[in-house]
Amino acid sequence: MLDIKLIRENPDKINELLKRRNPELSIDKIIEIDAERRKVQTQADxxxxxxxxxxxxxxxxxxxxxxxxxxxxxxRALGDKVKELEEKQVELDNTQRDLLLRTPNIPDETTPIGQSENDNPTIKTWGSPTEFSFTPKAHWDLCEEKGIVDFERGVKLSQSRFTLYRGKGARLERAIIQFFLDLHTQEHGYEEILPPFMANAATMTGTGQLPKFAEDMYKCVDEDLYLIPTAEVPVTNIYSGEILSEDDLPKYMTAYTPCFRREAGSAGKDTRGLIRVHQFNKVEMVKLTTPETSKDEHEKLTQNAEKCLELLGLPYRRVALCTADIGFSANKCFDLEVWLPSYNTYKEISSCSNFGDYQARRANIRYRDKDGKIRFVHTLNGSGLAVGRTFAAIIENFQQEDGSIIIPEVLRKYTGFDRI
RNA sequence: GGAGAGGUGUCCGAGCGGUUUAAGGUGGCGAUCUCGAAAGUCGCUGUAGGGGAGACUCUACCGAGGGUUCGAAUCCCUCCCUCUCCGCCA
Structure with missing residues (x-):
């Protein structure tokens, strides 16, 4: 969440930045409540x-x-008065906190201003769209033909948008996961994490999923637990409520997890194949850094994600998300988009975000700097990469005229086969 | 799941209704002593939110949330977590 002191001292600046996201956003109400809250607190004190x-x-x-x-x-009479004021203060505290939790991060000055995803500038392009001497098939057709993803039975077992990998398909999915984890741990210096796949409400609030996006998640009926929509949630929250030493920073962590998303509001979108499903695999990179280094670390993290695509030989581009398109908690975000022949366009496969101290403030992740001063860390994360979408991109981009699929060189030691 | 024990500052640990302004120790920092170091001695040492130009000052925080009381770390209730034993289990 945003710093109430920053809001109090620079209301016009904050409002201006928020309106770059959405003209309807404003912190005026928060300022009003803050003034009253302080008045009541002084009296109660x-x-x-x-x-x-x-x-x-x-x-x-x-x-x-x-x-x-x-x-x-x-x-006794004095006590009654105190109690009255305390109740009022708690109410104002809660209202203010709730408003703050529902206010998105302010965009970084370098985040391009725009009204929709159409305003996201392309920063770079690597490779070029795959060309075929025959009519390429979509991955959902190829996968069924090869028997490597059983879409129908996935639906039977669960629901639409659930998938069943089998045989070489299951093996390829696992190979991709392992390739990414090995790359990040052995080449890029990340610590491998295997977190819980369910997280409680406090954890979900720390990274920004709650309170505003409850309807996007699967929730347990009898427990205060949600299925994680991304490894970002448990991994970023590992140090919630703790004070790290500056020597501990930066922290580089990577985790494979399945991700569960209800995809509320996306009915009719990407209905076929592996692109938009309720459960998918992802390898995530998470960093905790000092405020001074987070921008550099963001660039390096994005390059770590790009490396995945380059080693696989998949053509992609990097776009900078504009103010209308960056995520709720982010101040800056690069998307990597892979070339997908069935869509005849580039499709998101990684999202690399800098959150500044926005998540750290919510999750209360701090560090003691060299002077002994306690400050909030900066948090970053990025997909490295979405595994299901990588699977689809491999199937489509490396399909051959005879219907076979060539496995990228770097995956072969994990798959044990070079062709499907 | 059953029975018991317990959650206090960096850590250990006392406190069981009112000079607790959380004892004492430990760790850390500083001073002193020393050629230097150790030991000793003395002092300082948490987080958050208010107020103040500032030196400062007020309030809250003893796992979390309620309650009792003029007053709660201390008594009562609910929940969470940890440990020990038993049961069950991959």
């Missing part, structure tokens, strides 16, 4: 202070055998 001193007097008087009835009655 003063009364509490008085009560404390007077109560101590009663203790002394009783020891001396004096009568305290009148004084007790007086303080």
């Amino acid at each position: 003063e009364l509490r202070s008085k009560r404390k001193n007077e109560s101590q007097k009663i203790g002394m008087m009783k020891k001396n055998g004096e009568n305290t009835d009148a004084l007790q009655e007086e303080i």
Whole structure:
């Protein structure tokens, strides 16, 4: 969440930045509540202070055998007043906190201003769209023909948008996961994490999924637990509520997890194949850094994700998300988009975001700097990469005229075969 | 799941209704002593939110949330977590 002090001191600046996201956003209400909240707190503090001193007097008087009835009655009345003010303060605190939790991060100054995803500038392009001497098939057709993804039975077992990988398909999916994890741990310096796949409400609030996006997640009925929509959630929250040493930073962590998303509101979108499903695999990279280094670390993290695509030989481009398109908690975001022949366009396969101190403030992740001062860390993350979409891109881009699919060189030691 | 024990500052640990302004120790920082170091001695040492130009000052925080009371770390209730034993289990 945003820093209330920053809001208080620079209301116009914050409003201007928020309106770059969406003209309807404003912190005016928060400022109003903040002023009243402080007034009430001052009053309550003063009364509490008085009560404390007077109560101590009663203790002394009783020891001396004096009568305290009148004084007790007086303080009882004071106590009622304190209670009244406390209730008011709690209410104002909660309202303010809720408003802050529902206010998105302010975009970085370098985030391009725009009205929709159409305004996302392309930063770079690697490779060029795959050309075929025959009419290429979509991955959903190829996968069925080869028997490597059983879409129908996936639906039977669960629901639409659930998939069943089998045989070489299951093996290829696992190979991709392992390739990514090995790359990030062995070449890019990340620590491998295998987190819980369910997280509680506090954890979900830390990274920004709650309270605003509850309907996007699967929730357990009898427990305060949600299926994670991304490894970002458990991994970023590993150090929630803790104070790290500056020597511990930066932290590089990578995790494979399945991701569960209800995809509410995307009915009719990407209905076929592996592109948009309720459960998919992803390898995520997460960094905790000092404020001074987060921009550099963001660039490096994005390059780590690009490396995945380059080693696989998949053509892609990098776009900078504009103010209308960046995620709720992010101040800056690059998307990597892979060339997908069936869509005849580039399709998102990684999202690399810098959150500044927005998540750290929500999750209360801090560090002690060289001068002993306690500050919030910066958090970053990016997909490295979405595994299902990588699978689809491999199937489509490396299909041959005879219907076979060539496995990229770097995956072969994990698959044990070079062709499907 | 059953029975018991317990959650206090960096850590250990006392406190069981009123000079607790959380004892004492430990760790850390500083000073002193020393050629230097150790030991000793003395001092400082949490987080958050208010107020103040500032030196400062007020409030809250003893797992979390309620309650009792003039007053709660301390008594009561609910929940969470940890440990021990038993049961069950991959």
